[in-house]
Amino acid sequence: MSSRETNLLINEESTPAKRYNLFLRRRLMFQKNEQSKDSIFFRDGIRQIDFVLSYVDDLRKDAEIKAERRKEFEQNLRKSGLELEIEDKRDSEDGRTYFVKIHAPWEVLVTYAEVLGIKMPIKESDVPRNEDTPLTYMLSAVKLPASVKYPHPEYFTAQFSRHRQELFLIDDPSTFFPSSARNRIVYYILSRCPFGIEDGKKRFGIERLLNSSTYLAAYPLHDGQYWKPSEPPSPINERYILHQNWARFSFFYKEQPLDLIRNYFGEKIGIYFAFLGFYTEMLFIAAVVGLACFFYGLISMQENLSSIEICDPEIGGKLIMCPLCDTLCDFWRLNSTCLASKFSHLFDNESTVFFAVFMGIWVTLFLEFWKQRQATLEYQWDLVDFEEEQQQLQLRPEFEAMCKHRKMNTVTKEMEPHMPLWNRIPWYVLSGATVTLWMTLVVACMVAVIVYRLSVFATFASFIQSEASLQPVRSFLTPQLTTALTGSCLNFIVILILNFFYEKISAWITKMEIPRTYQEYESSLTLKMFLFQFVNYYSSCFYVAFFKGKFVGYPGQYTYLFKTWRSEECDPGGCLIELTTQLTIIMTGKQICGNIKEAIFPLILNWWRRRKSRTNSEKLYSRWEQDHDLESFGHLGLFYEYLETVIQFGFVTLFVASFTLAPLLALMNNIIAIRVDAWKLTTQYRRPVAAKAHSIGVWQDILFGMAVLSVATNAFIVAFTSDIIPRVVYHYAYSINSTHPLQGYVNNSLSVFLTADFPNHTLPVDKPYFTTCRYRDYRHPPDHIDKYLHNKQFWHVLAAKMTFIILMEHIVFLFKFLLAWMIPDVPKDVVDRIKREKLMTVKILHEFELNKLREDLGVQPSELQKHVMIEANKAKQAKRTI
Structure with missing residues (x-):
């Protein structure tokens, strides 16, 4: 010294x-x-850290106010029974952050476990798990070890009561409540703890302190490092087990340890991963069927008679097509679209109808089987009676703070905060106006993209066609396809920009509506975000599928957008290939950008945050500091995960008739997404506060609505966007060759126009002149009495299309309703298990009360029965006397 x-x-x-x-x-x-840097205990090494608050000294004018709030808040936390330990900023790695470590002692845990109605084990279940099936042995490669999949045995459970502690299986009080239940209890106290009175109103809740920057963060600790197991006396490191068996990409083919996920992150996150995993499993079936349909189109491509005729120099090479735009566009030969017509056959063939019907049935099976899976999880995770708890306990502190009125609850008969409807109406009006405005903005942007496509179409046509368009050239990049590619990319960029701004606005408006519960908050935000993203992502696909090429007119009488731009025409083979291109670019781009955003952004932000904080390497970089430097998952982290999955579900179901590989793309994305989400939750994010949920909530209703809508959209795509119905009509009503029924179809589907009837301002400038040209439609020729009017075949095709739509919808809906009726929402074995558990719970509680009464009276069991009979007789005699 x-x-x-x-x-x-x-x-x-x-x-x-x-x-x-x-x-x-x-x-x-x-x-x-x-102390070890991985310690999750107070300095005494005994009391476990259940929650951590962090803050820094604020040098601005409101520093004293914030310090006073923190002081009173922490005093009230101590009064509620919590134990606090503060780490000075001089001991922190960055030299500026204070950490308040919180421990919930046994008395606090048992008190609030009873308040929250947490179910705890009372006896090990005697109902065996249904795991030993032939399919189990066949899929043993994808199974996890039993110790990982089922970290704890199954128990009969009951709502915890501190007055009946002897009833529960309490081996060690320090480990009786899992860490997820402990942090849920502490957060419940934090969210309702007052910190002062301001403007005559009582202020409370950690969320309000976080919003005012009084505290920087509030989070529970991870169990330990994700790359190594914990050392005694620390409990088992479930974070490490999850990372080893769930978050590694090499385990992409393995099942998920759902029970362990639920134990560590809570039921709300557990049910999300259960849904995502089940959805991915069902996508495997759809992907296999879609891939088979794609291979059918690939094998039959060379035998497609329509493509053969288009590519034939003697047929397609001699068909002169009318210009695709005014003045700048030239006449062109049909065989210039040879490769495009072959590529179109990949997704526009006979298997398209089969796949559209199959997906209508698949989506019903998916939703019905998910209901069963959800019911099974409700039983296994003790969530059967959770809905009543949700209504009583999940009141938002912000709602309580803003309410000036109180009202009697007709269910609980207690006075509770109440917000009159007239106080909310202005915000509801503003909310509806904002959503409508932004959806209108999306439509306006889509129109702007259409104008872009129309404006540059002539340029692409002049480059690609030029003089070579009149030669027997086979070009894949037709003007329509080239414009579609660039327009789809531009549209995707616009979608991302609009999404970025709308997310901020919708969250702010929802908060201003002052929802009563967290469930109401999420439901309101879900409605806003889904309506917007539905229009944002799908509007361009709806345009290509149902509007493009349908209102073009015909040569000499074209329709014009804003009296300036001629309406877009489809390729001679139809608009399906353009819809496929649009769908592929948006769907693939969204999935790639989503995975990059979820994986790269947290990694970069955490790296930068650690680099800024690691200034004093000689100091202990403690467990709470390591977690503090991680990214926050946030209250809405799971909301955006659901939203992304539901939007992908729309791509897979609404337009799947145009792109049979959509389920395969979704499957590959989800396999990656599950591991990316698992990796970021276990390594890049602070541990979220455990929350309960018995279902996927409002998302299930949205999925059901999209499933119903998908039947109609796919029926219309096959009828109006695909070329299948016109070929069928030609095959059975207009074919002149019995050996090759589709021979001559291409020539039959093109009408004749007399070039002399072109208005002067639409004719090509300095281009070769032809007496006639062809265009795609069913109209009478120039020498007919009903010149250029729709012919009889047009009405036959239209009638066939409407008939197909009606038949397909009725057949698919019939199967949907039959399957929904045949498949019960709750499996029979789960119903039996629930009945068994209720029976055993009542029996155990009854025996416990009898034994307790016997101990209080100091009598034997047989004497106890006599005593009960005597007391009952006394009661009857007293009643008669009265």
């Missing part, structure tokens, strides 16, 4: 107070040095 330190030590020991402070400082320094 140096002389300076010796003199300082003598001076400090001159008074008892200084000597005590020196002793305390040395003791804390010793324990700090002895």
Whole structure:
């Protein structure tokens, strides 16, 4: 020890107070040095850290106000029974952050476990798991070890009661409540703890303190490092087990440890991964069938008579087509679209109808089997009676703080905060107007993209066609397809930009509506976001599928957009290939951008945050500091995961008739997404507060609505966008060759126009002149009495299309209703298990009360029965006397 330190030590020991402070400082320094950086305990190494709050000294004008709020808030936390330990900023890695560590002692846990109605084990279940099936042995490669899949045995459970603690299986009080239940209890206290009175109103809740930057963060700790198991005396590191068996990409083919996910992150996150996993499993079936349909189109491509005729120099090479735009576009030969027509056959063939019907049935099976899976999880995770708890306990603190009125709850018969309807109406009006405005903006952007396509179409046509368009050239990049590619890319960029701004606005408006519960908040935000993203992502696909090429007119009488741009025409083979291109670009681009955003952004942000904070390497980089430097998952983290999945579900179902590989793309994306989500939750995000949920909520109703809508959209795509119905009509009503029924179809589907009837301003400038040209439609020729009017074949085709739509919808809906009626929402074995558990719970509770009464009376079981009979007789005699 140096002389300076010796003199300082003598001076400090001159008074008892200084000597005590020196002793305390040395003791804390010793324990700090002895403490492991992975410790999740207080300095005594006994009390486990259940929650952490962090803050920094604020040098602005409101610093004193924030300090006073923190002081009162922490005092009230101590009054509620929580134990706090504060880490000074001088001991933190960055030298500026304070950490408040919170521990919930046993009395607090048992009290609030009863308040929250948490179910705890009372006896090990005697109902065996239904795991030993032939399919189980066949799929043993994808199975996880039993110790990982089922970390705990199944129990009969009951709502915890602190007055019946002997009833529950309490081996060790420190580990009886899992860490997820502990952090849920502490957060419940934090969200309702007051911190002062401002403007005559009582202020409370950690969320309000976080919003005002009084605290920087509030989070529960992870169990330990994700790359190594914990060492004694720390509990089992479930984070490490999850990372090893769930979050690694090499385990992409393995099932998910759903029970372990639920134990660590809570039921709300667990049910999301259960849904995503089940959806991915069902996508495998759809992907296999879609891939088979794609291979059918690939094999039959060379035998497609329509493509053969288009590519034939003697047929397609001699068909002169009318210009695709005014003035700048030239006449062109049909065989210039040879490769495009072959490519179109991949997705526009006989298997398209089969696949559209199959997907209508598949989506019904998916939703019905998911109901069963959800019911099974409700039983296994003790969520059967959760709905009543949700209504009573999940009141938003912000709602309570803003309410000036109180009203009697007709169910609980208690006074509770109430917000009159007239106070919310202005915000509801603003909310509806904002959503309508942004959806209108999406439509306006789509129109702008259409104008772009129309504006540049002539340029692409002049480049690609030029003089070569009149030669027997086979070009894949037709003007329509080239414009569709660039227009789809531009549309996708616009979609991303609009999404970015709308997310901020919708969250703010929803908060201003002051929803009563968290469930109401999420439901309101879900409605806004889904309506917007439905229009944002699908509007361009709806345009190509149902509007493009349907209102073009005919040469000499074209329709014009804003009296300037001629309406877009479809390729001679139809608009299906353009719909496929649009769908592929938007769907693939969204999935790639989503995975990059979810994987790369948290990694970069965490790296930068650690780099900024690691300034004093000699100090202990503690467990709470490591978690503090991670990204926050947030209240809406799961909301955006559901939204992304539901939008993908729309791509898979609404337009699947145009792109049979959509389920395969979704399957590959989800296999990656499950591991990306698992990786970021276990390594890149702070541990979320555990929350309960018995279902996927309002998303299930949205999925059901999209499933019904998908039947209609796919029927219309096959009828009006695909070329199947016109070919069928030609085959049975107009074919002149019995050996090859589709021979001559291409020529039959093109009408004749007399070029002399072109208005002068639409004719090509300095281009070869032809007496007639062809265009895609069913109209009478120029020498007919009903010149250029729709012919009889047009009405036959239209009648066939409408008949097909009606038949397909009725057949698919009939199957949907039959399947929904035949498949019960709750499996029979689950119903039996629920009945068995209720029976056993009542029996165990009854025996417990009888034994307790016997102990209080000090009598034997047989004497107890006599005593009960005597008391019953006394009660009857007293009743007769009265």
